[in-house]
Amino acid sequence: MTTSHAAVRRPVILTFNRNYLPGYRGGGPIRTIANMVEQLGDRFEFRVVTQDRDAGSDEPYQGIEPDTWMPLGKGFVRYLNPAAISIATLAALIGNEPHDVLYLNSFFDRTFSTRILAARGLGIVRTGPAVLAPRGEFSAGALRYKSLRKRLYLHGFRMLGCDRGLIWQASTPLERADVRRVLPGITPDRIMVACDLASAHHAVEDPESAPVAGPLRILFLSRISPMKNLGFVLHVLARVRFPVALSIVGPRDADYWEECQPALRSLPPNVTVEIHDSIPPPQVPDMMRRHDLLFLPTQGENFGHVIHEALSVGLPVLISDRTPWNGVTAAGAGWALPLSAPEPFVDVLTRHAAMDATGRTATRRAALHFARAHAIDASAYDDNARLFTDTIAAHGGGHT
Secondary structure, eight states: OOOOGGGSOOOEEEEEOSOOTTOOTTOHHHHHHHHHHHHHTTTSEEEEEEESSOTTOSSOOTTOOTTSEEEETTEEEEEEOGGGOOHHHHHHHHHHSOOSEEEEOOSSOTTTHHHHHHHHHTTSSOOOSEEEOOTTTTSHHHHTTTHHHHHHHHHHHHHHTTTTTEEEEESSHHHHHHHHHHOTTSOGGGEEEOOOOOOOOOOOSSOOOOOOSSOEEEEEESOBSTTTTHHHHHHHHTTOOSOEEEEEESOBOHHHHHHHHHHHHTOOTTEEEEEEOOOOGGGHHHHHHTOSEEEEOOSOOSSOHHHHHHHHTTOOEEEESSSTTTTHHHHTSEEEEOTTOSHHHHHHHHHHHHOOHHHHHHHHHHHHHHHHHHHSOHHHHHHHHHHHHHHHHHTTSOOO
């Protein structure tokens, strides 16, 4: 008798992330996991455990049934009330839910990752196959923030032996080097490079013509936090001498937003500012199309979904050189510059503001072409699939 393909059991990837769909305020990791579920969901059964509310919200999502598996896309989601999440409840969930791989999407997240790693280190849960993706948390820029707490946690992680059985996912070779630098005891064979999967949506066919008259329309769309570096944007714009209309869009880290207020208040009269909270994902493309440039001088990205989304609607980008998108410069789709000085950023903005319609349209077309080239990356798909298949094979290939 021949067994149909549909009857073959898909390996179960028990996935933890603080925020997930339908939320969007939690940033890139939500999109990373959603893209993985959508593109790998025919090969693996993803079961995502998350909070029952969006980042920064006190209200649960409407229409969900808490603490039960609900179908969503090609996977399943279990929404938990944050007040009910403890080491004991997580250990029970992991122990009662058969799975082939435990998948953690943060190293420092105190909602899930630190508790689960502690439970593994203390022997409260079995140390079966597990993958941990630091999601850029080991970059030098990220480690500078709340550095004392992070150093103490890293010390406890090593002392408890929490890394037993862990495979590490690095999104880039640079992140692989970061993992080795922060945790030098991890052998190279336990770090696998698997780039985040880009959204599978198709880029628009042709860019809309951009008006040249009026101010240069600049968009900062990201979480307002030290890593995303809004302060640098304001530092640069304080030096420009032509009209600029800046839109700031994203959820706020309250302390960092307060730090940015003096710079906002001291911007010259030629720079006007509109401030928006987070906007739902369906509204993002239209917001992007109304601008001339995405300005995101981030301190580091392991992927940068907002950068790819901007390119995919024909919006050129001005970014730091600390992302996987440095190729935009050679492609004419934008500029990736070091953060060592503001002057090169000022020069780029000045030249872009002076471009005629032909030049701006050419840059928009280059952005589209670059996005198309990176929308479906077969090697990234294979690397992500291999991340799980090799982890399962190394641990005997059975349910935990």
